[in-house]
Amino acid sequence: MSTDITVRPVTGKAELKTFVDIAYRLNADTPHWVPPLRSDVFELLNHDKNPFYEHATVQLMIAWRGDEPVGRISAHFDHLALEQPAEQGMGPGTGNWGMMDAADESVMHALIAAAEDWLRDQNMTRVIAPMSLSVWDEPGLLTKGHDHAPMIMMGHHKADYEGWIERAGYDEVKKLLTYEVPVEDGFPRLINRIVASGERNERIEIRPVDMSKFDEEATLILSILNQAWSKNWGFVPITDREVQYIKGKLKAVIYPPVNLIAYYDGEPAAFMLCLPDVNEALIDMKGSLLPFGWAKLLWKLKRKNWGGGRVPLMGVLPEHQNSRLASQLAFMMIETIRSWGVETMGAKRAEVGWILDDNQGMVAIADAIEGTINRQYSVYEKTL
Template sequence: MSNLVIRPVTTTADRKRFVDLVWDVYRDDPAWVPPLKDEMLGLITPGKNPWFEHAEAALWLAERAGRPVGRISAQVDELVLQHMGAGTGQWGSLELVDGETEAGPRLIATAEDWLRTRKMTRAVGPFTLSIWDEPGLLIKGFDEPPTAMMGHHRPGYEAVVEGAGYTKAKDLYTYELDIRIDMIPMVQKLIDAGRRSKRIRMRPVDKSRFDSEAHIILTLLNDAWSGNWGFIPLTEAEIAYAGKKLKPIIYEDLVTICEVANEEGVFEPAAFMITLPDLNELTGDLNGKLFPFGFLKLLWRLRKPRVKRMRVPLMGVASKYQGSRLASQLAFMMIEECRRASVEVYGASHGEFGWVLEDNQGMMSIAQLPGSGINKIYRIYEKAL
């Protein structure tokens, strides 16, 4: 008889064990970057993460003789039900220690049973906890460390998930590129024309009025991404929460807002791009701990970061301009502005752009800059319950 036990996470101590498990899973993986434990605990704790205002989640640990050997979550989100269809439940956070073969299928079955009790008829995942956090299962790019805000997984999970009856719903791509390479002449001409245009105004974000700037950006995000598969709008509380988390790692010369004059000549926000120094390069040696000394180290490093990689986690053009020449022009103008700052000010040589949905042709055409290529693929799965 198996001595594997699947039990729900119910206490603060349980949540800490849920987070700590990844150290057992990845301690020998040279590509793994330890996450900040406080960030991970905040993500899964009701009352700290405003996602819980419109969603509920259940967490489980798989244990042998009291030792955690696996974990999983299941989620039901009212906004997912509205935007992805009634009966759509989600799961995520799947992790298994090396050599564990029994826990994976049992954890997935446990998550599915919980979703059925909530009358869900379809399971989609993995999401930790939402599409705005760490979506998808890594299926390509295991040997390269993840950039900030992207997940990392061991090879083998794909077989576990597909063995449980799941099929591909959508792939998410990230593109890596050498940002020391100049734009091709045709694109540079488009950028130069945009800079001369009296209809377009491009500016850096103003951190002295960060709350209002964050609201502009995240409101644009909700509009720009509204037609994408899997899109879930950020609530006002989530916008405020995201702004608070992003502020310490926002640099004015790396975040750009484009404004376009409307028919009355009034300039309105039309596009944005957020570029971040790869935070994982600055936190990797902290082993997930900010206290007692990690916080001071990180503060010092954030004062004037020098990194190899930059990441563009979010970019968007207002929906009314999408598909137009102007949309491409605004995107390339912002990319060039941040590219130059990344190289000249922060010493970066490479950037990562994404994630990008596999069928988002507009964003894929922009991501395919000189010297770029797909470096990671994350897969989202689905199954009828």
């Protein structure tokens, strides 16, 4: 570790601004990095606005070389994650770090060491990282797919970070995969037959989200999500306050025809969300809505043609998982999204994920619709 590097906790608004700005400065020349809106980053870090802080303890840190900020990291632990079964990835004694950016490897190692020291002081015994901040935000480090820009709600990191983190003593514990899915020419015949069979089945109903009842619809979707993902690796439940917070975030980017709820025998059974790739609009805005970025963003949100979209979330209630019905509902919703996107929005590409690499059911669905892995995010662990 270079002796001229010091790592200090963030104190005050000026240092918080420095913490946020570091990412824009260090990634200015990173190919395909999409600058997030600064307002969104500040809100993510705002204890009064982000309900994550109601069940998490977070310490932001900046690395300095003299008077120059040369890196950043968040060290944190989620009290709800500590209550989860250890075999599901989190559990007692598990802390995290994330939001890391560093000018070079010595800075990265100094940041990680400082985060580990802080976590030890909080009685944590292992690290799962990176988590920026929670598993529901941007988990994992990009380790494959640096040759293209991420879609909405996905991170992008310098290729060098993989080696830097592994040389700090971290081992990969889980892969999170995203799949590029062909959309223009439709899916294989077998999938089309499965979809057609489902459409003839009177016990199945697939309908779009009703925006006139958005509050109720979003509550239903997030309830299914909590149940559907409850046994997944890394799961941490979404709280009631987070449900309310997420609703407000989703409403602006929801297109009802591609955000769907599936029913079986009149009861909710599954859902699938598809979001337009807002990153198409953000990539040239440099993280700011000023002076005219807000107008550009609104125009692109409302325009009729999107190059692509992403399915970030889907869920099937536990009683239907690992069944033919689960696959059929997934194929039916994916085909509904695909056909509407191509015919109405002129979609050229789509992405599904992230998907856990050992989620055999979802991997099989992605393979069946001829998806190909286009990005991989690696999650690491280390014993403290």
